[in-house]
Amino acid sequence: MRPEPIFGMMAEFDTPTDVVVAAQRTTEAGYIRIDAYSPFPIEELAEAIGFHKNGVALITLIGGILGMCGGFMLQWWINTISYPVNIGGRPPNSWPAFIPVTFEMTILFAGLSAVFGMLVLNGLPMPYHPVFNVPRFELVTKDKFFLVIFSSDPRFDTIKTRAFLEGLGAKSISEVPS
Amino acid sequence: MVRPTEVEEGEDKAPVLAPGHSFASITDKISGLVLKRPLHLGWVAGFFVSFMVMQGVLFGATYLFVKGVGIWGVNIPIGWGFAIVNFVWWIGIGHAGTLISAILLLLRQSWRNSINRFAEAMTLFAVAQAGVFPLLHLGRPWVFYWLFPYPNTMGYWPNFRSPLVWDVFAVSTYFTISLVFWFIGLIPDLASLRDRTDNSFIRFTYGMLAMGWRGSARHWARFETAYLLLAGLATPLVLSVHTVVSFDFAIGIVPGWHTTIFPPYFVAGAIYSGFAMVLVLAIPIRKFYGVKDFITDRHLENSAMVMLATGLIVAYGYGMEAFMNWYGGNPYENYLRWARLHGPYAPWYLALLFFNIFLPQILWIRRIRTNPVWLFLISMDVLVGMWLERFIIVVVSLTRDFTNSAWGMYYPTRWDWAVLMGTLGMFCALMFLFVRLLPMISIFELNTLLPEAEVKHK
């Protein structure tokens, strides 16, 4: 019988340095479909697995601009088009008074786009993920660091990859069942 | 650079993080507070008491809706009383949280990492309290939604020239941003709790909240960007919020309100009272939850120094206000200055000066700065002082305005006090729940402070 199709091969490391080095080696070895996991953000790690730029900033910028324009246009439309009323002798488009709200709308939209942009790009929420099948993976939120080479990687091969990872000095290596 | 765990040569400051900790120890310690720590009688008692006090709001609000806002001391000419005073005060307290989590983050102040979490919680809960008052103080609270621009059958809209509408936008934005900022900061720690617990229900709950966070390097990258951007946005936001709040007065023509200096010194005052509240919370917490390792004397001292600085800015504000009243030669402003010092509310004003300006000066003394008991007392004093400041600004200004014939006095009723106390109760109750149910210190951010977190390049 054929073995279960697996999701990937997971290697465990003790320190940030180890996992970063390992990741760099892996990419150098030509693996492209890999990922690394850590209890806290490690800039080098993202670099190491070849993840260089993310779209969050752009989304935020767009959100901010939308908020700003929307905020001001709303007030302008209400006060000059929809229902212009004489308030304390002020002109309908008393724009200086509209600045505070415009500003707040900018912040609000930018902020929310940043958050939801991040979540969407990260594909969260994703309660189920194969890597959780590995019992030791729960330490990823404590003090352990993991490197995974996905079975979808063209160079992936159960035997070779395991050997390769051992070569990286992983504490332990386990198959990630899908 | 100097590691937070170490101390510079010759410098006799406490470290930001007590030495001898590892990723594991920090994680276990903090998650343990939520998962392992048994339910102490102290917590139960404290929660019960604050929950009872919280009823003040519920009774107060119920009776208010039944009878009308007249149950409060407000009248003509003093149209705004405790409600607005408390509103400004609570909002101000909220500001420290954002300052710590956002501004100090941008300034790369590593010591923020161990206090930002509960400071942010404090922000949320304080703003929640503040939010109660604008609603309650309305004559007809049941039509509060007219302050929002929603498509309505009247074809009529809010008046965007009114600072109160600015308030609506500023405060709701502030609350929303603070909430998401706080929540995404929680996600990795929720995941950590998910993985630490043995109880399947707890695991399921935290698992849901953690949204399947797995610490992927890609996720971390985007996470960091978003977090940083939020900090960058929250910084101008927090400044704008109290500026807008100060506009409620500065835009008005009432003597004592109509002052351009309000925005800066409202913000300074906000941070002043905010840090006072941080200390009032931090000192007992680190004692009862034994997290002195994470919230060290260094934190207390830094906070104290921030208070000292902002306190001086506030003092400058008072001075400048009085000077301008005199120098500006406006008879109404000038009379108000006189009335503050000699009028019926003079004792309140003098008390304000003592609490806010004179007493805190002892923070210049190092020994006081590092003594939790003293700090706790002074923080309390500042909280009272800042409340008084808002009382002087809001109420006393209104008692003596332009037309002598319309001068009046303000006497708070039992219901005014009930609601104020009630919000204090609600605030404490929420804090109790928070420290019980969520990691009160950011685990992952604390981890990054450890020397091991550094990647050594070979």
Added chain:
Amino acid sequence: MQIFHRSANTISKATIIAAVFLVGGLLWATIQLQRSPYVTYEKVARPQPVPFSHQHHVSGVGIDCRYCHTSVETSDFAGIPPTRTCMNCHSQIWAGAPMLEPVRESFRTGKSLVWNRVNDLPDFVYFDHSIHINKGVGCATCHGPVDRMPLMYNYASLQMEWCLDCHRSPDKYLRPREEVFNMRYEQPSGQKPMLMDGKVYTDQRSLGTDLIKKYNLRTVADITSCSTCHR
């Protein structure tokens, strides 16, 4: 360890999206409810003590509005006919009709008929018939085809946005004074041009604009000031 089943991913995402739509939907629904006939009684006939048919009396018998609504040109209140007005005819016509018994009873006993108000504005709105009539707002413009209403219902929502629609641009609705009580009046169009003061109009806008001058209407700023309707 794995806490959730595969499906959880889809479910959680779906839930979030669903929640967003639900909240949005509710808001939209409440806003719509405010405009719904349930709230406005728009086009909803009220029960009446006597099933009085405007259709019969107006288009059938051809009675002018002012025969019953006497004060419509002179007062804010259009007037509702006293029983005596009904009896003017119904003491001869249908004198014995059981349907009209309440009317006869009211006349005998001197006890007023109690109708249910159909076009009913909130108490804080002060509407004045006389000025609208005199500025060339037709009865039908607000009350609709009364001559085709077997049972009376209010034609419009009578909500503020509805009033404003005309107060913001009266030219959309004005008609010559002599046409005000004409139930079958049609606005001028290419097919049905209208002649007024020796000028031919083929569209409402131009007619309206001229009528605004002719009846020297107050400016839009004037008639959209709050105190025009609220005191």
Added chain:
Amino acid sequence: MMEEKNRKQHVEAVCPSKKDKLDLETARARIAETKGPEYWRSLEELAGSTEFQEMMHREFPKGASEWADSVSRRGFMKLMGASLAMAGMTACTKQPLEPIVPYVQQPEEVVPGRPMFFASAFSLGGYASPVLVESHLYRPTKVEGNDKHPASMGGTDVFAQASVLDMYDPDRSQNVTYRGELSTWGEFMVAMRDPLIAQNAANGAGIRILTGTVSSPTLADQFAQIRSRYPEAKWHVYEPVNRDNVIAGAQMAFGQPVETTYKFDAADVIVSLDADFLYAGFPGTTRYARDFAKRRNPDAGNMSRMYVIESTPSSTGAKADHHLPVRASDIEPFARALVSGLGSAGGGGSLKGGQQKYLDAIVKDLQSHRGSSVVIAGDHQPPAVHVLVHAINQSLGNVGKTVFYTEPVNANPINQTDSLKDLIADMRAGKVQMLVIAGVNPLYDAPPDLGFADALKSSNIPLRVHLGLYQDETSQYCHWHINEAHYLESWGDARAYDGTVSIVQPLIAPLYGGKSVYELMALFAGQTEATGHGHVQNYWRSKHTGADFDAFWRKSLHDGWIEGSTFEPKSVTAKGAAASSATSQNDNSIEINFRRDPSIYDGRFSNNGWLQELPKPMTKMTWDNPLLMGPAMAERMGVKTQDLVRLELNGKNLTVPVWIQAGHPDYSVTCFLGYGRARAGRVGTGAGFDMYPLRFSATPWFTTGVKISKAGGTYLLASTQGYQTMETQDGDNRPLVRTRSLDEYQKEPNFAQEGNPPPELTLYPGYDYAKEPYAWGMTIDLNACVGCNNCILACQSENNIPIVGKEQVNKGRHMHWLRVDAYYQGDRDNPKAYFQPVPCMQCENAPCELVCPVGATTHSSEGLNDMVYNRCVGTRYCSNNCPYKVRRFNFFLFQDWETPQFKMMRNPDVTVRSRGVMEKCTYCVQRINHHRIDSEVAGRKIADGELQTACQQSCPANAISFGNINDKNSQVSKQKSNQRNYGLLQDLNTRPRTTYLAEIRNPNPELEA
């Protein structure tokens, strides 16, 4: 025609308009369900009963006190009201199904939705003030002055203004009662038959009728008939506030009780000896105020000068150019000195220090204005003073020029105190078989030493009948109580101060089916007509014989007075000088003055909430009658305002609070009558202190020898104006009331313009109002304003303004849209006083509008500062930002949303505000809209003067001008172009549409030096 109408209202007066849903028929039905006493008792229980209080305590442990206050008198009803209010005023509720009720037969003259005006007359103390009553579908809603009538000229007085509330008062007695049990008019008539037959035999020896002062010719005629029927029957007259002294003075001087009237517009110099002729209650005050103000215009060049020597500060004293506070007993010496100073006989007497220089100045001034001066004495000054004053006026040749003598308006000018004494004597002697007390309340207000109460209680008078608007103190001890019909409900007639007769015609069928005094007296006069209308008409038919009677009658009804009924001036000759009455007083024995109350008169209006809450002209106090005391005396005694003191006089004790009144003479105190009622109704009962127990028949107005001692403790006094000075404690003097003396003004005519900002002083481009057809504006001439408070009540009545009760007033929550500030300046023992009416200023750069978050207050294109109650959410920000503090807030549900009577009383053209909304003066926008619509329908512009605000219309002094400031020829534009024109706090650049004309005083240079 009129009675035709009345019959109709009996059938049904209905309110088809949605604005007045409640129809009279059902209203009366509802009232009928709850019979008189029960009606108010049930409500009283709801609020007052211990169960209720306890229940509230249980509900809201902390809130008990709030429930005790007078706002929530009708506790639960209020709550219902609140919910009702929410339903009524939120946008987010469904419009309830409402019925609409047509007439069965519509009266010809009725155009539903349009008010009608009927001429009538309100009388007080026998003197009629002619009025026009606004009627919405036969519901009287507002009283205006009769602008055609010489005694009114369109002005009114506060009592007339408030009378409409009296008519609807739910506390009024609503049934005939016999020994407290419900009965009927029919039963009463039956019960009277035998006794009257018995009296017939005895020539009516046992019949005694006690009434108030009567000027009604018809009533007088009825009494004549009664006398002819029962020769022995006696008609007694007693009112606590009477003019015995005036009549006695006239008797002494001329041997006949002539009426004295004045022409102040012909007077260059006015000397008032304790006469408060500019405040309501003084006969002819409305006309006098108008004439007085006419001569106070500094720009006309003939400004009059007024000296007021008075014993207690009054609004007349406030308007004086020279005000001299002296004890009442020192007035007579002063008068004598004046006489001798003017070199006529009967003078003599020396003066206290300080008074002499005033005297000399006054003498000089009078001598140089012979024939163009007025010397006038107060009603409460002893006859001698009146004699002296008559002498002075004669010697100055004022008679026939500025002072006139006519027949007495009073139909029965006897000494009322003596009349009451006689009655009591007869009662004691058992001579009285049948006592009829009509419209007076002697049990409450008779002098204590006469012992009327005991006489009535103990006496064995077999038949005691009381006719009154209320079940009051007196009615308890009468067998029969007949519920009286209010003057707005009944026919009658009365004479104005100048003798002109006005026909009193009913505006509505009696709400509670009451009977008028005419109908009661007809019983004794043996008249057969059923209706008061019959009596009045028949009397005049007998006077006006001729075919044209109907025309005459209709004209009289329409105009409001009877042509040619005005008294002609008669020449009288003085019978020599007066004997001294007052024995010279020891200066250090304290004098006490008794005065009618400026708000509730002698107590008859004490259940009238509008009057109770009306700030008294000088003290701005509401709901109470403290003891007025000068600052010097207060200092000596060491008492402060609100401290309780014990008064002791002839063995009678009273404990009352003190109010320190600047300008009150030393060694003298003043108290006001009419308070401390035991059975007034829900509003009046228990308010204030009853001063009658100290008021002995010998000394009705003032007496010395009262002992005053600190009683310890304080008593809350609710004043609407906490600070009555324009100086701030830091030495700054705010130019709120701008004032100069006449010659200063002539030197510096534009002094008032100081601080007037240039129009371009604004960041934004200003709104262009010039292009509008109308731009409404108002000016208030401070020189003309006499502080009579009319505007306040006119506004209250026109705009459905609620009252809030003493506690709320004290909290600063009174609701008057228009307030009259009183400011004192200078020497506290004799300060200058100024009045300043403050309505909404309708600022063009309104600070309130800017800050309203929901745009509930905005600016109309015609420059009105609109307030949209139904949009208001109640942040109160607008009020905070209003520098004039003219905005008023409904902190509770102040309006009564339940009582049907009040619903009928309200002006249907003004929204009834609910809880939690701001309200304010709108320049009577409902009137503006009505006139605009009418004028546009008629295709014309609103003519100047055609449109009047309520305050303007009621102002007797013509101090208020209102109109279109875009029309350069309008009255208001002319006023605004006056140099004296200034805006209150104009330095704030709010650009108020309401502006003031600075006050100019015309002091005597000699006294200034």
